[in-house]
Amino acid sequence: MTADALSGCPVLHSADEPRLDFGGTTPYEDYVHAATLHDLQRPVTDEPLERSFLVVTQVMELYFGLLAFDLTYARDRLAGDDVRAATTALHRCVLHVKALRAAWLPIARMTPREFNAFRDALGEGSGFQSAAYRQVEFLLGEKSASMLVPHRSVPAQHAELSRALTEPGVYDAALALLARRGHAVPDDVLNRDLTRPYAPSPAVEDVWAKIYATDEGELLRLGEALTDVAEEFTGWRHDHLMATRRAMGAKTGTGGSAGVSWLEKRARRDLFPELWTARSHV
Numbered sequence: 001m002t003a004d005a006l007s008g009c010p011v012l013h014s015a016d017e018p019r020l021d022f023g024g025t026t027p028y029e030d031y032v033h034a035a036t037l038h039d040l041q042r043p044v045t046d047e048p049l050e051r052s053f054l055v056v057t058q059v060m061e062l063y064f065g066l067l068a069f070d071l072t073y074a075r076d077r078l079a080g081d082d083v084r085a086a087t088t089a090l091h092r093c094v095l096h097v098k099a100l101r102a103a104w105l106p107i108a109r110m111t112p113r114e115f116n117a118f119r120d121a122l123g124e125g126s127g128f129q130s131a132a133y134r135q136v137e138f139l140l141g142e143k144s145a146s147m148l149v150p151h152r153s154v155p156a157q158h159a160e161l162s163r164a165l166t167e168p169g170v171y172d173a174a175l176a177l178l179a180r181r182g183h184a185v186p187d188d189v190l191n192r193d194l195t196r197p198y199a200p201s202p203a204v205e206d207v208w209a210k211i212y213a214t215d216e217g218e219l220l221r222l223g224e225a226l227t228d229v230a231e232e233f234t235g236w237r238h239d240h241l242m243a244t245r246r247a248m249g250a251k252t253g254t255g256g257s258a259g260v261s262w263l264e265k266r267a268r269r270d271l272f273p274e275l276w277t278a279r280s281h282v
């Protein structure tokens with residue numbers, strides 16, 4: 001028996017029940033920082049749907065960060081020739097993006113009137129300005145120096161993204177590993193300018209076609225895990241496009257782009273392109 005910290009009353013708990021008495025904050029709070037997390041929801045209007053929009057956006061932001069962490073982990077395991085650990089990390093990434101896609105549900109079907117009720121209050125804010133999302137794109141091979149510009153005035157973010165721009169992505173690391181395993185990945189691919197978007201190569205297509213035709217082992221499983229990541233990520237882009245079409249039609253975006261037509265172009269791009277095209281030759 002112990003005493004309740006506030007009332008001084010005795011607190012009873014038996015061996016099979018959770019502990020109830022904690023001197024200060026709970027260990028849950030110490031680990032999760034739930035009070036801090038809840039304090040971060042600060043809607044700018046009284047529209048109840050805006051809170052859903054804000055929380056969904058924050059949840060997605062956390063997932064972008066988690067995805068960047070596990071993609072980096074996968075890339076580094078590939079660089080260390082640990083294909084099994086890299087593939088396991090890529091499987092985690094697939095689940096993160098599935099969760100990201102499920103997170104759309106509360107706001108996927110906003111009508112223009114519902115969105116208009118708080119849209120102006122967002123000012124020029126747009127997910128386009130998410131540094132964590134951009135880091136994920138860089139890790140997936142979609143490099144672009146101009147995407148650093150919005151982050152110029154936040155030195156820590158700018159430095160992190162500048163580093164990610166010049167580092168190999170997860171696909172670069174996979175192709176380097178294939179070369180070390182004796183596959184004919186050309187030098188110009190292995191030594192490519194990492195600050196540029198990955199461009200497809202017929203020779204890399206041949207490498208994947210050979211692996212898909214003959215390999216039953218870890219390289220085939222690596223190819224499939226990368227393809228799963230690519231497919232789910234493209235799915236997130238498509239979900240975003242559909243939610244945007246429903247909420248605002250062809251209006252311009254809060255970030256200043258043409259809106260839907262700009263997002264359509266982005267959603268059409270294939271990640272890890274030869275993993276898709278090689279299949280025609282197997």
Ligand code: HEM
Pocket residue numbers: 056057060061107110125126127128129130133240243244245247248252253254255256257258259260262263266
């Ligand atoms: C239905 C609500 C939403 C609408 C209408 C919408 C609209 C747009 C538009 C028009 C753009 C193009 C850039 C611009 O001009 O702003 C954009 C970009 C973007 N949005 Fe959303 N968005 C919505 C929800 C979200 C949510 C919840 C997230 C999660 C963080 C998000 C993340 C992004 C990202 C990462 C980009 C950049 C995409 C890229 O660079 O290819 N959006 N959004």
